[in-house]
Amino acid sequence: MAEPIRPGATLGILGGGQLGRMIAVAAAQLGIRTHAYCPDAQSPAFDVASAGTVAAYEDEDALRRFAGAVDLVTYEFENVPERTAAIVAPLRPLRPGVKALATAQDRLVEKTFVAALGIPVAPFRAVGSEADLAEALADLGTPAILKTRRFGYDGKGQVRIEAGDGPGEAWAQLGGAPAIVEGFVPFAFEVSIVAARGPDGAFAAYEPCLNEHRGGILRTTRLPSGLTDAEGEAAAALARAIADALDYVGVLTVELFVVEEAGGRRFVVNEMAPRVHNSGHWTIEGAECSQFEQHVRAVCGWPLGSTRRTGTVAMRNLIGDEIDAWRDLLAEPGLHLHHYGKTRARPGRKMGHVTVVTP
Amino acid sequence: MAEPIRPGATLGILGGGQLGRMIAVAAAQLGIRTHAYCPDAQSPAFDVASAGTVAAYEDEDALRRFAGAVDLVTYEFENVPERTAAIVAPLRPLRPGVKALATAQDRLVEKTFVAALGIPVAPFRAVGSEADLAEALADLGTPAILKTRRFGYDGKGQVRIEAGDGPGEAWAQLGGAPAIVEGFVPFAFEVSIVAARGPDGAFAAYEPCLNEHRGGILRTTRLPSGLTDAEGEAAAALARAIADALDYVGVLTVELFVVEEAGGRRFVVNEMAPRVHNSGHWTIEGAECSQFEQHVRAVCGWPLGSTRRTGTVAMRNLIGDEIDAWRDLLAEPGLHLHHYGKTRARPGRKMGHVTVVTP
Numbered sequence: 001m002a003e004p005i006r007p008g009a010t011l012g013i014l015g016g017g018q019l020g021r022m023i024a025v026a027a028a029q030l031g032i033r034t035h036a037y038c039p040d041a042q043s044p045a046f047d048v049a050s051a052g053t054v055a056a057y058e059d060e061d062a063l064r065r066f067a068g069a070v071d072l073v074t075y076e077f078e079n080v081p082e083r084t085a086a087i088v089a090p091l092r093p094l095r096p097g098v099k100a101l102a103t104a105q106d107r108l109v110e111k112t113f114v115a116a117l118g119i120p121v122a123p124f125r126a127v128g129s130e131a132d133l134a135e136a137l138a139d140l141g142t143p144a145i146l147k148t149r150r151f152g153y154d155g156k157g158q159v160r161i162e163a164g165d166g167p168g169e170a171w172a173q174l175g176g177a178p179a180i181v182e183g184f185v186p187f188a189f190e191v192s193i194v195a196a197r198g199p200d201g202a203f204a205a206y207e208p209c210l211n212e213h214r215g216g217i218l219r220t221t222r223l224p225s226g227l228t229d230a231e232g233e234a235a236a237a238l239a240r241a242i243a244d245a246l247d248y249v250g251v252l253t254v255e256l257f258v259v260e261e262a263g264g265r266r267f268v269v270n271e272m273a274p275r276v277h278n279s280g281h282w283t284i285e286g287a288e289c290s291q292f293e294q295h296v297r298a299v300c301g302w303p304l305g306s307t308r309r310t311g312t313v314a315m316r317n318l319i320g321d322e323i324d325a326w327r328d329l330l331a332e333p334g335l336h337l338h339h340y341g342k343t344r345a346r347p348g349r350k351m352g353h354v355t356v357v358t359p
Numbered sequence: 360m361a362e363p364i365r366p367g368a369t370l371g372i373l374g375g376g377q378l379g380r381m382i383a384v385a386a387a388q389l390g391i392r393t394h395a396y397c398p399d400a401q402s403p404a405f406d407v408a409s410a411g412t413v414a415a416y417e418d419e420d421a422l423r424r425f426a427g428a429v430d431l432v433t434y435e436f437e438n439v440p441e442r443t444a445a446i447v448a449p450l451r452p453l454r455p456g457v458k459a460l461a462t463a464q465d466r467l468v469e470k471t472f473v474a475a476l477g478i479p480v481a482p483f484r485a486v487g488s489e490a491d492l493a494e495a496l497a498d499l500g501t502p503a504i505l506k507t508r509r510f511g512y513d514g515k516g517q518v519r520i521e522a523g524d525g526p527g528e529a530w531a532q533l534g535g536a537p538a539i540v541e542g543f544v545p546f547a548f549e550v551s552i553v554a555a556r557g558p559d560g561a562f563a564a565y566e567p568c569l570n571e572h573r574g575g576i577l578r579t580t581r582l583p584s585g586l587t588d589a590e591g592e593a594a595a596a597l598a599r600a601i602a603d604a605l606d607y608v609g610v611l612t613v614e615l616f617v618v619e620e621a622g623g624r625r626f627v628v629n630e631m632a633p634r635v636h637n638s639g640h641w642t643i644e645g646a647e648c649s650q651f652e653q654h655v656r657a658v659c660g661w662p663l664g665s666t667r668r669t670g671t672v673a674m675r676n677l678i679g680d681e682i683d684a685w686r687d688l689l690a691e692p693g694l695h696l697h698h699y700g701k702t703r704a705r706p707g708r709k710m711g712h713v714t715v716v717t718p
Binding site for chain 1: 366367380383384387388389390391392405406407409647656661662664665667669682685686689690692693695696697698699700702711718
């Protein structure tokens with residue numbers, strides 16, 4: 001049994017992006033120091049973390065020193081290498097745990113796991129060859145989406161296959177990486193559930209938020225989502241079933257397709273993320289306790305915070321050179337600008353976000 | 360003319376306490392890096408600042424290196440030595456400026472300055488000797504308060520003189536430091552105005568907050584304050600007159616006594632602080648833009664944020680071992696805990712605060 005975590009403790013964070021940056025800020029409010037670990041010295045989290053290690057995720061000595069300098073470890077991206085987690089986990093509590101990481105970083109494992117809980121997912125097939133893909137498309141029909149099993153994010157590692165497209169081109173585009181193909185889900189809209197689970201099984205979910213994507217990247221999140229309270233509770237129950245089955249500790253995000261049918265609406269799980277999530281950024285100003293503070297509370301084994309929403313909320317990502325409008329955005333009364341401090345505004349890169357809460 | 364400040368710039372902060380810590384967090388949200396300068400390596404601001412210098416305020420080489428590493432400089436306490444400011448100010452924009460610092464760090468200069476603007480202050484006399492004090496008490500009567508001209512905070516450097524007390528003991532208690540004595544103001548309650556002024560003269564004030572002190576230390580801040588809107592505007596106008604006269608840049612706090620008389624209520628300025636202030640902590644959750652973000656916006660020359668209040672607000676300081684209740688406080692739904700990460704909970708030391716906002 002690990003020692004209870006108290007203010008003054010140090011939380012190690014694997015990953016140095018804006019999610020790590022916002023976790024570090026939330027941790028500081030609670031008196032928790034942070035130590036960010038990331039191979040890229042220019043990473044946003046280093047600006048606010050109490051300490052930092054710039055080293056490769058494969059650097060075993062650096063990982064051991066990092067573990068020795070912190071009281072517990074979390075991560076801000078799901079592609080933490082298995083070996084990295086295996087080095088850290090025996091030395092310090094790793095929250096969420098290795099099972100959540102292993103499940104979420106492989107789309108085939110994740111979909112199989114969720115489906116085994118009796119939760120609807122898009123129809124899918126494992127694909128290891130062009131022949132597999134041809135066979136799967138014959139089963140699932142088109143449109144379909146071919147996705148790499150690992151390392152996909154923001155629409156990367158995905159190819160949409162339309163009626164009439166052969167399997168060859170799509171397969172070649174993914175470069176022969178192990179993949180899955182998913183049948184198309186005719187969804188009306190997309191929501192996500194951001195929820196937290198503590199080491200004692202305590203659970204708290206934010207209400208579902210309505211997400212709009214463009215080019216595979218989240219553009220806006222809005223609340224209320226348009227779902228009924230009963231639907232919101234059903235969505236939270238799905239997230240809880242997943243979290244319980246993973247013995248999950250921390251904030252977890254589940255993206256859901258909402259399908260409208262004659263009999264009503266139903267949910268299909270799109271994917272999960274074992275971490276704080278872009279679609280939860282609205283909670284910084286729009287909920288009593290932000291997803292970042294909630295994550296720190298959960299991994300520390302502290303009481304979970306209130307997920308109550310404080311108004312009508314709209315969050316918009318600032319992608320690429322949209323961040324150049326920062327000064328005009330600052331002049332909009334009541335708008336909250338978050339600038340991640342990234343030095344280069346590459347196209348498609350998340351540079352910041354803005355949130356408006358209307359009481 | 361200095362270069363315009365843009366996200367990615369580094370804000371130097373003289374001082375390393377919780378105010379500097381909260382400025383650093385607010386700066387990070389806006390993409391501004393921070394560099395804290397403080398002689399004490401255990402200071403709270405170092406946990407979140409992007410860079411830090413541990414050096415004496417008299418260390419001229421360290422100050423020059425610090426100035427060379429940042430784009431502009433602010434401070435989180437008004438007792439920055441004159442010489443420190445004189446070294447930094449020619450190298451980088453110092454905001455608020457030297458005039459604000461010189462005025463606010465000497466009670467005699469401050470009161471003389473405010474009175475010269477036609478703004479009511481408590482009756483006061485300069486005191487350089489026991490004989491001065493005796494003469495002043497004969498003029499002002501008792502109760503009266505003897506205060507050192509410099510370096511007082513949280514009730515330190517103050518002695519209350521009651522009817523029948525001779526001047527000798529009070530004078531001895533302050534150790535012969537240059538002082539002022541103030542006549543007693545029969546106030547009904549105390550409020551403060553937290554306001555910001557930009558380099559272009561833009562001005563924005565939060566509404567007055569009701570402050571309760573105990574033992575010279577702020578205990579609680581509440582809003583609404585009980586003042587009328589017209590009284591709130593009058594209080595803001597006092598703050599603006601002071602800020603304009605100082606050509607002030609940044610957040611400024613003015614503490615006011617509210618005196619109830621037959622004809623109505625009137626304000627008497629108690630003191631000013633050329634910085635973010637404990638009585639403005641409520642703005643983190645209780646206003647659209649916090650005093651810390653507002654300070655960063657102002658010193659950077661950016662548009663000021665919305666000071667709109669989002670609900671009924673109560674802020675309470677956690678003094679000394681009150682911080683030990685952190686876990687129980689975290690369990691209260693909707694309560695926001697701020698733990699400053701200080702390692703030792705000395706009696707009278709501000710260790711954190713809690714805020715509740717009721718819509």
